[in-house]
Structures are given as C-alpha cells and as structure tokens.
Amino acid sequence: MGDGPGDAALASWLELSASALRHNVDVFRSLGGGDGTPRPVGVVLKGNAYGHGLAQVLPLVHGQVDILYFIAPQDALKVREYERAQGLAPRQVVVLGGVSPREAVALAREGVDVVVADRGWVDALPVLREAGLERALRVHVHIDTGLGREGFTLARLPDDVDFLAEARDVLEVVGVLSHFSNTEDVTEQGYALAQVDAFETGVGLLRQRLGAERPLQRHIAASAAALVLPRARYETQRVGISLYGLWPSPETRLSARLVLGEVPVLKPVLSWRCRSQAVKWLPSGSYVGYGCTYRTSEPTRIAVLPVGYYDGYPRLVSGKAHVLVNGRRCPVLGRVMMNHVIIDVTRATSDDGPVTATLLGRDGEESISAEALAGWAQTLHYELVTRLGAHLKRVVVE
The missing domain is CATH 3.20.20.10 (Alanine racemase)
Structure with missing residues (x-):
C-alpha cells in the first residue's frame, strides 16, 4: 500500500476518490x-x-x-x-x-x-x-x-x-x-x-x-x-x-x-489507512491492551496502530473488528484505546517491518465497508463517517 501521504506516514489518513464521487453524481443525474x-x-x-x-x-x-x-x-x-x-x-x-x-x-x-x-x-x-x-x-x-x-x-x-x-x-x-x-x-x-x-x-x-x-x-x-x-x-x-x-x-x-429494475452501483469515496507505529512478537499467554481483555493463545505478531477513538475509530468495535494488511483480514485485539489499536498481523506479514493497515476501504480482494464497521460499533454508518476526526489528513486520489 505504500508509505502513506508524506509526513503523515506515522499517522492515519483518509483517501478520497475523485472518480468515485463523480460516478455517484452521475448516478443521480441519470435518474x-x-x-x-x-x-x-x-x-x-x-x-x-x-x-x-x-x-x-x-x-x-x-x-x-x-x-x-x-x-x-x-x-x-x-x-x-x-x-x-x-x-x-x-x-x-x-x-x-x-x-x-x-x-x-x-x-x-x-x-x-x-x-x-x-x-x-x-x-x-x-x-x-x-x-x-x-x-x-x-x-x-x-x-x-x-x-x-x-x-x-x-x-x-x-x-x-x-x-x-x-x-x-x-x-x-x-x-x-x-x-x-x-x-x-x-x-x-x-x-x-x-x-x-x-x-x-x-x-x-x-x-x-x-x-x-x-x-x-x-x-x-x-x-x-x-x-x-x-x-x-x-x-x-x-x-x-x-x-x-x-x-x-x-x-x-x-x-x-x-x-x-436494477441496483445502481454506488462507489464508496472514502478509505481510511494507517501506518503502524510498531510491529513485534508476543509470546503465547501475553495479555494485550487495557483491562487484560485479550490473551494470546499462541506466539503472535502484533502491530500497534497510532489511531483510536479520539480519531473516530469506535471503542465499541473492540475485539470484534478487523483491519486489512496486505490483503488479509487482521483482527483487532483487546480494547480500542484513545490513540492506539493493536492488531494481529501474524498471517499478514513475514517480518517485523512497518505495515500499512486499511481501517476502511479495499486492500486487494478484501474490503471493509463503513456499514460493517458501524455494525461492529452498534451504530449507523452516518454516525461513523461524520465522527471521523477533522484533524485527520485527507488526501484526494483519482
């Protein structure tokens, strides 16, 4: 997925698809x-x-x-x-x-x-x-x-x-x-x-x-x-x-x-990505995150993402959500924190180098929709996207 948008490489950022936005306008104009x-x-x-x-x-x-x-x-x-x-x-x-x-x-x-x-x-x-x-x-x-x-x-x-x-x-x-x-x-x-x-x-x-x-x-x-x-x-x-x-x-x-007579194709405009802050191995039996709510059952390679509920990633998805790394689903481990999320990347990467995680959007053949993330958070996708932090870097892509 690359290193992210320049100086935001160690933070999360939103990508906005200009072509998807144009497509959606055309759908409604055609009605x-x-x-x-x-x-x-x-x-x-x-x-x-x-x-x-x-x-x-x-x-x-x-x-x-x-x-x-x-x-x-x-x-x-x-x-x-x-x-x-x-x-x-x-x-x-x-x-x-x-x-x-x-x-x-x-x-x-x-x-x-x-x-x-x-x-x-x-x-x-x-x-x-x-x-x-x-x-x-x-x-x-x-x-x-x-x-x-x-x-x-x-x-x-x-x-x-x-x-x-x-x-x-x-x-x-x-x-x-x-x-x-x-x-x-x-x-x-x-x-x-x-x-x-x-x-x-x-x-x-x-x-x-x-x-x-x-x-x-x-x-x-x-x-x-x-x-x-x-x-x-x-x-x-x-x-x-x-x-x-x-x-x-x-x-x-x-x-x-x-x-x-047919379902119009609407193309999601927004993707949310994040560069890892740290990647490391934890031994079997290690607790992960606040409250000791998750414990590894085997040696596990984790990635620490510098994103949390302050940024609009809901705390209610703790232990339920997945993110995408190298086209693979990686579960969120333990509690979502104010500024951090910990994910299991054991099967997504073969080394301890930094990874780029997709919190919303597509990576390879996999995708995580706003509806899915909102469902894990027991809310509506309306609320989910409107609560994304205004401080997050937003990058327009084609």
Missing part, C-alpha cells in the same frame, strides 16, 4: 424526474461533508452539481470565498439550518438562500431592512409533512406565513421543501407517499397565500427518496449519504431494485 426528464442535482455537504472533509470535497463537486446544501451558515459562506479565489461562477447555495438575523444579512449579501421554517423570522425583518440590502434574501419555505421537526404544519401554514407576503422587500420566496421521516427504514412507502400528498397540498396553500406568480423550486427527496420515489424528485434532489457512495440502508437497496 431524472418522475416523468423521465433530467433534474438538477443538489448535494448535501453538512457535517464536514459527512466527515469526508469539506475543503477536499467542495472542489470536486462544485463544477459537477447544481446546488450545494449546508446546515451551518459559515460553511455556505466558505463556498463564496472559494468561488472568488478560483474565479468561478457562483453556484446556488442553500442553508438548511437555522440562522440569526445578522447571519441572514451576510447571506443575503452573498446571494445564499436560506430556509424559513417558523415565525421567528418576523424578528429578523427589522434587521434586514436596516441593513439596506441591494437584493432581497432568497428563502425556501419548510413545510412539516410528518417528520415533526422543523417547518410549518399544514393546519397553521396559511396563518403562519402571512408575514412573508408583507416582507417582499427583504424576503423573496423562491422555493419550498420538506423532509421524509422513514423512507430509509421500510420497503413499503405508504407513509412517505402520504407525506408527498401533504407536501403538494402545502405547496398549493403557500401559493394561494402568497400569490406566487413564478414556479417555486420544490425539494423533498434526500438520497433514499431520490432512489426509490420518482414522484418525489420534483425540481431537484438533495443527495446526502449516497453522494459519498453509501446506501442509506439495506431496505433502500432492496427498494431500488424493485423500483428501478
């Missing part, structure tokens, strides 16, 4: 809308691009996709800084999370869209007006269709959005959105389809209340719905976890086969 026509593709770069690294992912997707979605306003503003530095035409950028009135002013000046999900925005109107904006802040109205999180409920929608009709000088309604509750958890999408019905009802109410003259950009489909609910693709998709080559769930994969 089109419910009527078979092409649809713009929006991608979600929240959570440090799902742990993959915003600084590394943004340049890879900026020219390939149509819309960039974020939770944090400061991340959205980084896009404008990047575009100016590179001399690029601005992409549509949407902040899905909450923003303060002062942040709203900054976003309006940068031409970044925001989401209006409650009447708290009434308090922002004086601040926006006092700012003397050259253009109104572009907003998307969030309708709660059954998730029970943000958004205006259908019962309250007509009354609660009245302030938008009176704030056209500073708020320009350009879109409307919602979010599904359980498309990933089931293969039967009755509840999701009821949400689609509610969404379309809400869009109609919003249009009636605001007297909207031009089409609104509608978006409700995240990765799972984009794959299995063609009706929900509307004007654009919000592709999150699957941009990075990860299926939302096994149920989504099964549903995709039923809906599309």
Whole structure:
C-alpha cells in the first residue's frame, strides 16, 4: 500500500476518490424526474461533508452539481470565498439550518438562500431592512409533512406565513421543501407517499397565500427518496449519504431494485489507512491492551496502530473488528484505546517491518465497508463517517 501521504506516514489518513464521487453524481443525474426528464442535482455537504472533509470535497463537486446544501451558515459562506479565489461562477447555495438575523444579512449579501421554517423570522425583518440590502434574501419555505421537526404544519401554514407576503422587500420566496421521516427504514412507502400528498397540498396553500406568480423550486427527496420515489424528485434532489457512495440502508437497496429494475452501483469515496507505529512478537499467554481483555493463545505478531477513538475509530468495535494488511483480514485485539489499536498481523506479514493497515476501504480482494464497521460499533454508518476526526489528513486520489 505504500508509505502513506508524506509526513503523515506515522499517522492515519483518509483517501478520497475523485472518480468515485463523480460516478455517484452521475448516478443521480441519470435518474431524472418522475416523468423521465433530467433534474438538477443538489448535494448535501453538512457535517464536514459527512466527515469526508469539506475543503477536499467542495472542489470536486462544485463544477459537477447544481446546488450545494449546508446546515451551518459559515460553511455556505466558505463556498463564496472559494468561488472568488478560483474565479468561478457562483453556484446556488442553500442553508438548511437555522440562522440569526445578522447571519441572514451576510447571506443575503452573498446571494445564499436560506430556509424559513417558523415565525421567528418576523424578528429578523427589522434587521434586514436596516441593513439596506441591494437584493432581497432568497428563502425556501419548510413545510412539516410528518417528520415533526422543523417547518410549518399544514393546519397553521396559511396563518403562519402571512408575514412573508408583507416582507417582499427583504424576503423573496423562491422555493419550498420538506423532509421524509422513514423512507430509509421500510420497503413499503405508504407513509412517505402520504407525506408527498401533504407536501403538494402545502405547496398549493403557500401559493394561494402568497400569490406566487413564478414556479417555486420544490425539494423533498434526500438520497433514499431520490432512489426509490420518482414522484418525489420534483425540481431537484438533495443527495446526502449516497453522494459519498453509501446506501442509506439495506431496505433502500432492496427498494431500488424493485423500483428501478436494477441496483445502481454506488462507489464508496472514502478509505481510511494507517501506518503502524510498531510491529513485534508476543509470546503465547501475553495479555494485550487495557483491562487484560485479550490473551494470546499462541506466539503472535502484533502491530500497534497510532489511531483510536479520539480519531473516530469506535471503542465499541473492540475485539470484534478487523483491519486489512496486505490483503488479509487482521483482527483487532483487546480494547480500542484513545490513540492506539493493536492488531494481529501474524498471517499478514513475514517480518517485523512497518505495515500499512486499511481501517476502511479495499486492500486487494478484501474490503471493509463503513456499514460493517458501524455494525461492529452498534451504530449507523452516518454516525461513523461524520465522527471521523477533522484533524485527520485527507488526501484526494483519482
């Protein structure tokens, strides 16, 4: 596997495949809308691009996709800084999370869209007006269709959005959105389809209340719905976890086969590798790691990896996980520590020289998926990748 990325040879690092990312964007661009026509593709770069690294992912997707979605306003503003530095035409950028009135002013000046999900925005109107904006802040109205999180409920929608009709000088309604509750958890999408019905009802109410003259950009489909609910693709998709080559769930994969006739190929973007800190023999009967939870039953060549739960390698995989060395599976011995993991490399190497371990990704004919590692940790792959340490070196490869 080589010696790793330069000065990170004695630490762990993440490799991001540019070709895999392009492939995944193409998968969603090929889906089109419910009527078979092409649809713009929006991608979600929240959570440090799902742990993959915003600084590394943004340049890879900026020219390939149509819309960039974020939770944090400061991340959205980084896009404008990047575009100016590179001399690029601005992409549509949407902040899905909450923003303060002062942040709203900054976003309006940068031409970044925001989401209006409650009447708290009434308090922002004086601040926006006092700012003397050259253009109104572009907003998307969030309708709660059954998730029970943000958004205006259908019962309250007509009354609660009245302030938008009176704030056209500073708020320009350009879109409307919602979010599904359980498309990933089931293969039967009755509840999701009821949400689609509610969404379309809400869009109609919003249009009636605001007297909207031009089409609104509608978006409700995240990765799972984009794959299995063609009706929900509307004007654009919000592709999150699957941009990075990860299926939302096994149920989504099964549903995709039923809906599309075949399972699209999603290519994992991220690999996690680590150069060993030490390799040595331990006699039979030796204890390994804290708590004496593992004892060798035979002479064992171990490798000490300078990675641990501080870096995002879950402690709950202790004694269950494997890593790959020279294309062979090597079990994790004993407890995962804050900064160290000990593995059995007896059958993977014939000397005590340093080795490179693959914690996530492929090595030869073997691979360890984010889903597998998350399963050992009794969690979701969403949580696993988003908790990868921001301090880890991220390297883009083809």
